[in-house]
Amino acid sequence: MRRKFIWSSLLAFLIVIQVKSQESLKKVYDEELNPMEQIDDALTKAKSEGKFVVCQVGGNWCSWCLRFADFITKDASISKVIQDNFVYIHVNYSPQKKLTQEQAALTEQMLNRLHHPTRFGFPVFVVLDTDGEVLHIQDSSFLEEGKGYNLEKVLRFFTCWTPKAVNQTSK
Numbered sequence: 783m784r785r786k787f788i789w790s791s792l793l794a795f796l797i798v799i800q801v802k803s804q805e806s807l808k809k810v811y812d813e814e815l816n817p818m819e820q821i822d823d824a825l826t827k828a829k830s831e832g833k834f835v836v837c838q839v840g841g842n843w844c845s846w847c848l849r850f851a852d853f854i855t856k857d858a859s860i861s862k863v864i865q866d867n868f869v870y871i872h873v874n875y876s877p878q879k880k881l882t883q884e885q886a887a888l889t890e891q892m893l894n895r896l897h898h899p900t901r902f903g904f905p906v907f908v909v910l911d912t913d914g915e916v917l918h919i920q921d922s923s924f925l926e927e928g929k930g931y932n933l934e935k936v937l938r939f940f941t942c943w944t945p946k947a948v949n950q951t952s953k
Contacts, residue, residue, distance in 0.1 A: 807848035811874040817892040828869040829912040837873045840905035847905040853931045867944040909943045
């Protein structure tokens with residue numbers, strides 16, 4: 783009986799720790815945005831600035847999504863690569879949430895437009911060129927290290943998909 787109590791207490795403690803750690807991360811996904819308009823707006827901005835768009839698909843329900851958003855804002859080298867080369871957006875996807883017909887239709891349009899990236903888990907990153915064509919879908923598990931992300935792998939992902947890098951290889 784005592785052993786069961788200890789295990790139950792430990793489990794409850796771990797759940798509280800997980801919830802608290804997720805609460806401390808900034809929520810970056812706006813569930814009210816129309817994802818198609820969000821992508822269109824990002825593409826307009828990217829085209830005028832000569833940048834690509836990175837769509838980080840996930841949601842505020844995803845602790846790994848929030849960790850990545852936090853990770854890239856806290857590292858100056860990653861922030862600079864993103865700022866100089868990309869329009870970066872957080873595209874909300876809510877698999878567990880009940881959606882209205884309109885929301886479900888918009889979600890399906892978004893998934894079609896981004897070539898159904900959810901098959902890779904969350905977060906997943908979709909790089910779009912200035913015409914909105916999908917250049918690359920990045921599975922975030924390859925960027926992970928322990929309970930966070932690997933700086934070198936994340937930098938390599940972003941630097942390999944800058945407009946300069948892509949346009950250099952296509953000539």
